[in-house]
Amino acid sequence: MAARLGILLLAMACAAPAAGDRSLTPAQRQLNLDSFDRVWTTVREKYWDPQLGGLDWQAARQELRPKIEAAATMEQAREVLSALLARLRQSHFAIIPAQSYEELDGGGAERQGNPGIDVRMVGGRAMVSAVAPGSPAAARGVRPGWEITGVEGKEIAPAVAAIRESMAGSTMIELLQARSVTARLSGRIGAPVSVSFREGSDRSLALELDRSRPRGTPARLGNLPEMNFWVESRRVRPEIGYIRFNLFFEPETLIRAFREMVTGCGECRGLVIDLRGNPGGIGGLATGVAGWFIGQPGQQLGAMQTRDTRVNFAVFPRPEPFRGPLAILVDACSASTSEIFAEGMKDLGRARIFGTRTAGAALPSVFEKLPNGDGFQYAIASYVSFSGKSLEGAGVIPDEEIGLARRDLLEGRDAVLEAAVSWIEQRKN
Amino acid sequence: MQCRSIATRIALAAALAAAAGARLNAADDLPKAETILERYIEVTGGRAVYEKTHSEIATGSMEIAGMGIAGKVTLYSAEPNQNLTEIEITGIGKLLEGTDGKVAWSLSAMQGPHLKEGPERSMALREARFNAQLHWRDLYKQAETAGVESVEGQDCYKVVLTPAEGNPVTRYFDKQSGLLVKTAMTVKSPMGDIPVESMESDYRKEGGLLVAHKLVQKAASQQISFTVESVKFNAEIPKDKFEAPEEVKALMKK
Secondary structure, three states, X not given: OHHHOOOOOOOHHHHOOOOOOOOOOHHHHHHHHHHHHHHHXXXXXXXXXXXXXXXXXXXXXXXXXXXXXXXXXXXXHHHHHHHHHHOOOOOOOEEEOHHHHHHHHHOHHHOEEEOOEEEEEEOOEEEEEEEOOOOHHHHOOOOXXXXXXXXXXXEOHHHHHHHHHHOOOOOOHHHHHHHHHHHHHOEEOOOOEEEEEEOOOOOEEXXXXXXXOOOOEEEOOOOOOOEEEOEEEEEEEOOEEEEEEOOEOOHHHHHHHHHHHHHHOOOOOEEEEEOOOOOOEOOHHHHHHHOOOOOOOOOEEEXXXXXXXXXXXXXXXXOOOOOOXXXXXXXXXXXXXXXXXXXXXHHOOOOEEEEOOOOOOOOOEEEEEOOOOOXXXXXXXXXXXXOOOEOOOOOOOOOEEOOOOHHHHHOOOOHHHHHHHHHHHHHHO | OHHHHHHHHHHHHHOOOOOOOOOOEOOXXXXXXXXXXXXXXXXXXXXXXXXXXXXXXEEEEEEEOOOOEEEEEEEEEEOOOEEEEEEEEOOOEEEEEEEOOOOEEEXXXXXXXXXXXXXXXHHHHHHHOOOHHHHHHHHEEEEEEEEEEEEOOEEEEEEEEEEOOOOOEEEEEEOOOOXXXXXXXXXXXXXXXXXXXXXXXXXXXXXOEEEEEEEEEEEOOEEEEEEEEEEEXXXXXXXXXXXXXXXXXXXXXX
16 A cells, blocks of 8 residues: 555755755764665666666766765755766656754644745746635735745756756656755744735835745654644535645545535535645545546556566545536646646546646556655656556646736736636536 | 455455565475474464453554554454454544455455455455454365575475465465464455465463464565554454445445
């Protein structure tokens, strides 16, 4: 069961505070070396392709091991570990700084907070896509459609450009850019952050925003750092249900929400599942959720291929699944389990997909702790959809491509949701 | 004594896999499978003791290596072929799996209810057979010694058991002690044909029988370890314990 852990946390490293320049003791250097060996060996032994896609892994070791031996700070050591993993050119291989665990384990005021701003890239610019009700940003009047031009006096554009350049050709550019901006906005709860905006009438504006506890309830699974989870559901029309959640996490809570949605909306014209911004989570939950919408036994949302085993994402239909039209909303920040779910349901002809191409980061992965205390995320399998499509580096292509527009954001309009609702209404008329 | 089948049952529950590389030594004068299987019964306590046990409750813990994911496991078993496995994993929730001897099912916090059919059901019923080692002739149409193989540095007899329906099960019995030390099989389930390998160790006496208290299972590039903490034989188990939950019954009505 737990092997099919799906995945997320692509930019945990970005969200973590800087390590500082404190020099390392001999014992810490040894732990970093041990960590390097663990990472190198794990990839060699567990990467699903024994040939590592033709990569000369031994040469990578010979080149980089001396560098981690020479690393004077933890930050430098992490750069070497990350450089090693970067050679695989795959998502879901990452080093998570130990501070991420320490900060998040600390609880209370030590935990990560944010001003309540959701970020998406629109035309290469970082845009406020949503403001959490009751958040510090809402209290200061921040509105969707405002461009974020700087954080703490540093311009956003160069960082965004650097990601675009370094990730040229990748489907993950927008995801990483948005994560990068979000990471800059995040910090200790109670510690304010100064943000420069270009507001609706193109006027520049600088605001100091508090950082508050993130939305949702804290949740943990194994070696993943603690994350906040939330799920919400409502009717977007009297006969159209809508559900949205930030992670495929907390199985009992999430599945209960789907049960309530489906049983309470049995006569609905259709349902909308909004996966925009959802980075994934527990892989098995993709099939668990799918069971509420598929009545025929023997269906699957594709399969993962480890080095020696192919494991189907088998769907077990619920006793009374919802059989009406189903729309799934995605965007460039929908990743991993979100992609497996969306592509799987599309493949089976069970859902219509609306929005923009997803991140193309869909590898089942697991998290381990390294000897130096850092977390190590690594993919244990490739993923292919039922029809044989690999999502890694490709993403889910929506049936109806609808991009985000600044004007829509400023007007409070959700064109993607509107299209989904329209499709559901047309299906019944 | 169902403890010795914990690994297999968890394997089914978890649907994980691991391939076992086999190094088969040529061996002359191999004992018959029947002899090896009977010896196992004797070295773990003897037929008479087994026949005095009619039910069992075992508790323990599980951990996925390196991932920090852990949980509690409780197994209920009773004659003739009823069982219930309860696994509670922190951060994931509850997984139940069981059979009343007729209906085989699973119910998980993530996946919901599932009725087992075909080879999956056959295997579940075989695994549920109480004191299964006494009844191998009923459960398998063929048992043969396939050779001698080293497991963790110990020479073991390799016995292949072939059921009427489903994939064969390969068991490795220590030549010296006669104890079961490894089981390998390919589990057929909706998740595919998944190779599962489990290592049994840390045998301790419980109620007159030797029971493996440590089980390490490899499946789909993952390793799960189980530690048995308590075993109670002939404990009273409520009659309705092996009844399918309501969610499963709802599927049965369809």
